[in-house]
Amino acid sequence: MQIHELKPIHKNKSRKRVGRGGKRGTYSGKGMKGQNSRSGRKFMPAIRVLIKRYPKLRGYRFLAQSLDTRVVNLDILEKSFESGQTVNPQLLLEKKIIRRIKGRTPKVKILGDGKITKSLTFENCLVTKQAKEKIEAAGGSVKNNGLVK
Secondary structure, three states, X not given: OOHHHOOOOXXXXXXXXXXXXXXXXXXXXXXXXXXXXXXXXXXXXXXXXXXXXXXXXXXXXXXXXXXXXXXXXXXXXXXXXXXXXXXXXXXXXXXXXXXXXXXXXXXXXXXXXXXXXXOOEEEOOEEOHHHHHHHHHOOOEEEOOOOXX
């Protein structure tokens, strides 16, 4: 015997059709009048209450943009780079200072926390005003194709 050959030994029980005379006539077990007795009764969906509680956000795109950048401080770069080297997102990936985001090389933003004494050249990185001042004071430069922020 195989699964497709199995058959139940009992008869299928038909669903009780309510509201057509007989013992479940007149109100059909729904009581009298009101919203609960109507056909296709409409309750307020439970999820609507949850939706109303959410704050009015500005849309999904705003969150997605903030996740695209990785932040690096100057003190980390001071430890891991030699004087005269160039710093770009690809090198930061190789040195495992930053990670990929969904398989892509992320944008990198350099922040001004910490001290820097080595002259480094920064390429294709977002650089804060404070960080740029410290880099140039140490003898470095920023080349970033219009990415200064």
